[in-house]
Amino acid sequence: MSTAQPISRAPKKSALKQIKRHWQWYLIVLIPTAWLIIYRYIPMIGIQIAFRDYMGGSIFSGKFMGLYHFRNFFRSPASMQLILNTIGISAYSLIAGFPLPIIMALFLNACVLKRLKKSVQMITYAPYFISTVVMVGIINQIIHPQFGLVNRVLEMLGYEAMNFIGIPSIFKSLYVWTGIWQYTGYNSIMYLAVLSNVDPTLYEAAVVDGASMFKRLIHIDLTAILPTATIMLILNAGNVMNVGFEKVYLMQNSLNMVASDVISTHVYRRGLEGAQFSYATAVGVFNSVVNMLLLVAVNQIARRGENSLW
Numbered sequence: 001m002s003t004a005q006p007i008s009r010a011p012k013k014s015a016l017k018q019i020k021r022h023w024q025w026y027l028i029v030l031i032p033t034a035w036l037i038i039y040r041y042i043p044m045i046g047i048q049i050a051f052r053d054y055m056g057g058s059i060f061s062g063k064f065m066g067l068y069h070f071r072n073f074f075r076s077p078a079s080m081q082l083i084l085n086t087i088g089i090s091a092y093s094l095i096a097g098f099p100l101p102i103i104m105a106l107f108l109n110a111c112v113l114k115r116l117k118k119s120v121q122m123i124t125y126a127p128y129f130i131s132t133v134v135m136v137g138i139i140n141q142i143i144h145p146q147f148g149l150v151n152r153v154l155e156m157l158g159y160e161a162m163n164f165i166g167i168p169s170i171f172k173s174l175y176v177w178t179g180i181w182q183y184t185g186y187n188s189i190m191y192l193a194v195l196s197n198v199d200p201t202l203y204e205a206a207v208v209d210g211a212s213m214f215k216r217l218i219h220i221d222l223t224a225i226l227p228t229a230t231i232m233l234i235l236n237a238g239n240v241m242n243v244g245f246e247k248v249y250l251m252q253n254s255l256n257m258v259a260s261d262v263i264s265t266h267v268y269r270r271g272l273e274g275a276q277f278s279y280a281t282a283v284g285v286f287n288s289v290v291n292m293l294l295l296v297a298v299n300q301i302a303r304r305g306e307n308s309l310w
Contacts, residue, residue, distance in 0.1 A: 050282035062278070069282035078266070086262040089172050089248075090240045097180045098236060102229055104184060105191035106221055110213065124185025136250040139178055140165065166255030175251060175260075179244075190232070191225050198224050230307035238295030241287045263287050 019026050045059065050069055052062035073079050104124065111117040130138070143150050143164040151161035164170055198220060206216045245264040252260040263283060271280025302308040 047281065047285055049278050050285045052278055054278045054281075056277075065278070069279045070286065072279060073283050073286065078261070081258070082261060082263050082266050085259060086241055086243050086264075089175060089243050089262065092172055092176045093179060094236055094240070096176055097184065098233065100180060100184045101187035102191055102225060105188040105195060105225070106217055108188070108192060109195040109221060110217060121185065124188070126185075127182040128186035130182065132244075132246045133250065135178065135182060136247060139174070139251070143174075163255070165251065166253060168256045168259035171251070171256045171259040175247065179247070190228060194225055194228050195221055227307045230302050230305065231309065234295065234298050234302055234309055237298040238291050240294050241291050 049059055049062075051064060051066060053065050054062040108117055108120060111120075127135075142148050145151055145161050145163045150164070155161055164174060202220050203216060206220060211219070241263065243262045243264060245268065248260055248262055249265050249268065252265060267280045267283050267287075270276045270283075299308050299310065
């Protein structure tokens with residue numbers, strides 16, 4: 001009886017040979033990796049300024065102060081208002097703005113009139129390419145107390161003109177809904193790309209089974225979008241504390257400061273205008289830590305549905 005010969009295994013190729021063989025792929029990965037290291041990770045060395053009394057010069061200069069600047073921020077009477085304003089604007093934007101690109105993508109995907117579909121896409125995508133400065137200028141012109149279109153219409157209806165940009169209770173809605181107008185069309189592109197990859201035979205099978213358009217939308221389109229929507233929700237949750245500085249700063253004035261002053265504008269005033277670099281860095285570190293905790297928490301919740309970042 002012949003004995004079974006052991007199966008000979010080819011020796012594993014060294015990592016160097018693999019890199020030489022597929023160097024193009026490694027080069028593609030190397031470029032964004034180098035960018036992340038240079039512009040994201042190396043600057044993290046400056047975080048230690050938050051624990052020093054930094055007055056300029058080397059980032060390692062200054063007396064070690066521990067958590068002094070963190071305590072100084074939390075003991076400030078304005079700290080709670082800053083945190084509430086930041087979370088309020090960001091949560092408002094997330095709740096109001098997150099579902100709308102999905103709804104638009106579902107509508108455009110189901111639209112059978114090509115001319116209408118292209119027109120809606122062009123109209124809704126265009127505001128995204130307007131710069132923040134121009135956008136705020138447009139807003140100010142539309143709601144101007146004397147010459148704005150909105151106040152002209154109110155006066156025609158018998159109402160008094162209002163200084164909308166100076167009313168604190170209106171600031172959040174003004175900020176959020178103008179942002180929705182600017183970004184909804186562009187944000188729907190990702191969901192449209194997902195829907196374009198859905199197998200057409202699924203729709204054909206659903207029609208044969210007698211499924212209505214609404215049922216096809218729920219069980220096919222929405223199911224296809226759900227994994228991407230979950231990832232986007234996790235990423236947005238990790239940016240809850242990062243309210244856009246430029247737009248808030250440009251819309252901010254002495255009348256609406258109670259509602260418009262957020263962490264990013266506070267850091268700008270205290271850090272750059274007031275030259276309190278250590279204090280501003282400490283507030284920024286706190287901001288980043290909260291974002292990281294929210295990202296991890298929402299990701300853990302999403303893992304139950306098997307759609308998560310990690």
